[in-house]
Amino acid sequence: MKETFGLIDADAFYVSCERAFQPALDGKPVVVLSNNDGNIVARSRESKALGITMGMPFFKAKPIIEGHGVTWFSSNYTLYGDVSRRMFDTIGGFVPALEHYSIDEAFVHFDDSGRQEDDAHEIRRTVRKWTGIPVSVGIGPTKVLAKIAAALAKKRPEHGGVVDLSGADADRYLKDFDVGEVWGIGPRYARFLKSEGEEQSEQPDLWEASGLPRVLGKQRIETALELKNCPDAWVRKHLTIKGLRLVWELRGISCLPLEAFERPRKGLCCSRSFGRPVTTLEDLGQAVAMHCARGGEKLRRQRLAASHLTVFISTSRFRQNPEEVYSAAASWQLPFPTSYTPGLIAAAQSLLERVYKPGFVYHKAGIFLSDIVPDTERQQSILAGIDNERRVRVMSAVDEINRRHGRYTVRPLAASSERGWEMRRQHLSPRYTTRIDEVLRVKAC
DNA sequence: TCTGGGGTCCTAGGACCC
């Protein structure tokens, strides 16, 4: 059976979320920053035109932002998560299957009605109307081609936000599509492919069959079409099995199925850079305790438990003097899987003491929880103690209070005092979707 | 002065086993 994939991708998602609540910003340059107001993570079309690039540090972009009156926001992930859910709910009404790929992208299957382009336009209109978010849709016989189609839909407005690569003329587009923009080809592979790699000519017989243009007797792969025509053995060797799947997908052979069901996660990471430099064990301890509280909450919300805990701390990676650079991690196999915050904190504190070295200016701390199992399957150990039931009840109560009254209304004593290392978020938009006092007011006309 | 926070998968190499 012939499958048709779609990729529905929001345009400048975080910016679009902010605009959905402040329509006056439509048509104006807007950016959204990462945690700690560090880097640019989302740009409106107008900001891109001003030369602000993805991932640009805020302090470098500041002259442009101030010079052109660009509106900027700190990340408001609670808001973006809520908008994302509404967007996926809306899309789900139109398609037989949907994969929640990232906060702003969904892969879908289309019905084999042959009307997928009409369906795509209908999805675009409805998502825009119901959530305020503009999306582009790419269509293709494989995920990789759908992804390329969506990129083309964004890049070329004349297509009306929908591009379909399931036809026979797909090569016409692949011919001009930069290989570095293909999903799965990152900067390293792109540089390798575009270089005049000597290794590439080591198997001339393979190249005879490929029909690739030769540049001074050597190979260069610059476009998606050239990658598509590469010999399997060569791809397998240099780009691993993942690269080979990718190339087959370019040829229209589906290797990456739609994953409509969420796979159980393997690990869970909570970390943050500090809002100001941190030097003492005490401050690090508070930050780590806070990460344990977040980690425990994430586990409980998904009814999971972890039995491996890693604590890591590091100085800034931008420090020049090697003597000022330090990073370390330590981990511990817990006696049984748990999601109990105080237990995690106790373990984390002793790990922290093992890695802490005085005399460094710390920039970041975090925890990593692994060996994750569903809460229902976890082994009950004598070590878990007879008061396990009580612990579960305490944690449910904490989670419930925090859900109703805002995150960290109740938090561990070890993470209680405010010491200024918390994230900087100087321009946070109102909590439109979670705080009744910040809900948008609408005037009836 | 100021540079994010999550994840996944694959491979190579070492330790260990028979």
Next chain:
DNA sequence: TCTGGGGTCCTAGGACCC
């Protein structure tokens, strides 16, 4: 002196994604 040919498991590091 000779120095096999498998297998498994684990970890570190690299590459990628948003």
